[in-house]
Amino acid sequence: xxxxxxxxxxxxxxxxxxxxxxxxxxxxxxxxxxxxxxxxxxxxxxxxxxxxxxxxxxxxxxxxxxxxxxxxxxxxxxxxxxxxxxxxxxxxxxxxxxxxxxxxxxxxxxxxxxxxxxxxxxxxxxxxxxxxxxxxxxxxxxxxxxxxxxxxxxxxxxxxxxxxxxxxxxxxxxxxxxxxxxxxxxxxxxxxxxxxxxxxxxxxxxxxxxxxxxxxxxxxxxxxxxxxxxxxxxxxxxxxxxxxxxxxxxxxxxxxxxxxxxxxxxxxxxxxxxxxxxxxxxxxxxxxxxxxxxxxxxxxxxxxxxxxxxxxxxxxxxxxxxxxxxxxxxxxxx
Amino acid sequence: xxxxxxxxxxxxxxxxxxxxxxxxxxxxxxxxxxxxxxxxxxxxxxxxxxxxxxxxxxxxxxxxxxxxxxxxxxxxxxxxxxxxxxxxxxxxxxxxxxxxxxxxxxxxxxxxxxxxxxxxxxxxxxxxxxxxxxxxxxxxxxxxxxxxxxxxxxxxxxxxxxxxxxxxxxxxxxxxxxxxxxxxxxxxxxxxxxxxxxxxxxxxxxxxxxxxxxxxx
Numbered sequence: 318x319x320x321x322x323x324x325x326x327x328x329x330x331x332x333x334x335x336x337x338x339x340x341x342x343x344x345x346x347x348x349x350x351x352x353x354x355x356x357x358x359x360x361x362x363x364x365x366x367x368x369x370x371x372x373x374x375x376x377x378x379x380x381x382x383x384x385x386x387x388x389x390x391x392x393x394x395x396x397x398x399x400x401x402x403x404x405x406x407x408x409x410x411x412x413x414x415x416x417x418x419x420x421x422x423x424x425x426x427x428x429x430x431x432x433x434x435x436x437x438x439x440x441x442x443x444x445x446x447x448x449x450x451x452x453x454x455x456x457x458x459x460x461x462x463x464x465x466x467x468x469x470x471x472x473x474x475x476x477x478x479x480x481x482x483x484x485x486x487x488x489x490x491x492x493x494x495x496x497x498x499x500x501x502x503x504x505x506x507x508x509x510x511x512x513x514x515x516x517x518x519x520x521x522x523x524x525x526x527x528x529x530x531x532x533x534x535x536x537x538x539x540x541x542x543x544x545x546x547x548x549x550x551x552x553x554x555x556x557x558x559x560x561x562x563x564x565x566x567x568x569x570x571x572x573x574x575x576x577x578x579x580x581x582x583x584x585x586x587x588x589x590x591x592x593x594x595x596x597x598x599x600x601x602x603x604x605x606x607x608x609x610x611x612x613x614x615x616x617x618x619x620x621x622x623x624x625x626x627x628x629x630x631x632x633x634x635x636x637x638x639x640x641x642x643x644x645x646x647x648x649x650x651x
Numbered sequence: 652x653x654x655x656x657x658x659x660x661x662x663x664x665x666x667x668x669x670x671x672x673x674x675x676x677x678x679x680x681x682x683x684x685x686x687x688x689x690x691x692x693x694x695x696x697x698x699x700x701x702x703x704x705x706x707x708x709x710x711x712x713x714x715x716x717x718x719x720x721x722x723x724x725x726x727x728x729x730x731x732x733x734x735x736x737x738x739x740x741x742x743x744x745x746x747x748x749x750x751x752x753x754x755x756x757x758x759x760x761x762x763x764x765x766x767x768x769x770x771x772x773x774x775x776x777x778x779x780x781x782x783x784x785x786x787x788x789x790x791x792x793x794x795x796x797x798x799x800x801x802x803x804x805x806x807x808x809x810x811x812x813x814x815x816x817x818x819x820x821x822x823x824x825x826x827x828x829x830x831x832x833x834x835x836x837x838x839x840x841x842x843x844x845x846x847x848x849x850x851x852x853x854x855x856x857x858x859x860x861x862x863x864x865x866x867x868x
Binding site for chain 2: 369371392394395396397398399401402403405407409410411412413414422423425426427454456457467470474480
């Protein structure tokens with residue numbers, strides 16, 4: 318269990334002091350994935366750096382199980398840090414080392430024997446699915462692969478805790494998903510406690526069990542993710558929740574009777590009486606939510622947001638019909 | 652006719668002086684440069700007092716013109732080598748003149764190392780010594796190679812200057828034959844050999860740095 322007790326950190330600035338972290342008290346249970354969300358400048362990155370003392374707090378306590386980290390000498394702290402892996406937004410891999418040498422570094426720092434290191438590196442690269450890139454230098458890898466190497470490096474010493482500082486913020490949505498899935502898997506296999514900093518609510522929804530919302534250095538809301546999603550208490554949290562894009566996957570599998578569709582059509586198809594024909598042919602009702610026509614350089618482009626109600630089968634066949642007429646169909650939500 | 656045998660010994664002397672003084676300059680300058688970096692405010696081992704004193708020492712020794720430094724260091728040369736004249740004696744002032752330069756070169760290369768990488772290694776529990784040997788120096792290696800190349804080239808120039816006050820080598824040859832005895836041909840050839848040495852060193856240094864960059868890309 319990780320317990321933060323009234324942690325405070327200020328930074329000097331020309332007009333006095335900036336309160337980066339303000340009296341933060343949090344309890345993070347062993348084996349959970351705990352999210353901390355906030356806008357940039359909210360103090361979440363500083364907070365996570367206080368935990369492994371990359372930044373020194375002004376006051377407060379940091380308890381990891383029975384150890385208070387702020388009481389440790391630098392040598393004791395360096396030992397404790399081997400129990401706390403950390404990954405970063407920009408991966409921070411060493412260019413001077415290959416993938417396997419990067420993963421070996423924390424083991425070398427911990428004084429592990431050469432032959433043990435080789436075995437552990439191999440095993441860890443297997444865990445993150447990059448065994449085939451062992452001899453490659455990081456410069457040759459994609460962002461997602463670099464983050465996998467960074468994760469392998471962070472877990473090489475088999476820590477109890479993994480700190481993720483905006484670990485997916487430099488990645489595209491697809492890669493973000495795969496990295497989050499990996500973290501979730503590793504949490505289970507290695508029994509990790511994960512603290513994850515992000516400014517994206519989607520990341521929180523994807524893997525976190527509990528979430529704390531930070532604003533101006535203070536935690537303004539902290540609860541189970543479902544609770545925060547269904548009953549956001551503060552204005553900031555509400556804005557995070559509404560910023561979420563609809564989850565397409567859950568819509569597509571749902572046996573719903575009402576679909577919201579976005580239709581995009583080009584050129585001549587714009588002049589077809591598409592909707593009235595559809596209503597006549599299929600047993601559905603259509604409600605127009607929004608419509609616009611934009612004139613591109615050569616052709617007009619129409620965008621139409623509609624809600625189609627009816628049986629699932631009927632809706633699917635009318636989606637099929639739209640697609641045959643070369644209209645792009647996107648299921649927005651149910 | 653010019654006797655080419657005449658140039659062999661001075662060329663070897665120059666190489667000998669430059670080689671030895673590079674080694675000593677790096678032995679003094681590298682640790683000093685590393686200390687300058689790590690002792691800085693927000694680096695791995697902050698120590699503002701040490702940082703300021705080292706910076707001051709480096710600046711003072713770099714401000715003294717080489718020719719004057721050489722004369723100032725005559726007693727030290729006599730103490731260590733037993734004489735103030737000749738190639739071995741010249742190695743002392745050359746090393747001491749180049750060491751602060753090496754320190755600054757090392758400092759600027761190490762500062763290029765990504766702060767995020769340093770932070771990541773701190774989070775893994777790296778001690779200051781581990782940080783220096785496993786992270787800072789390897790990461791900065793190409794820059795260090797280029798910096799030391801620059802030092803060697805400066806030392807070739809300085810060693811020629813040292814020749815003017817009894818240092819031996821190609822500078823000594825050029826002064827004695829070319830200047831005092833008006834043998835312009837010898838002077839020109841001596842200078843040409845120096846140019847050749849500089850070119851060779853720059854080429855070797857660039858190739859080595861590029862090879863390291865290439866391996867990492």
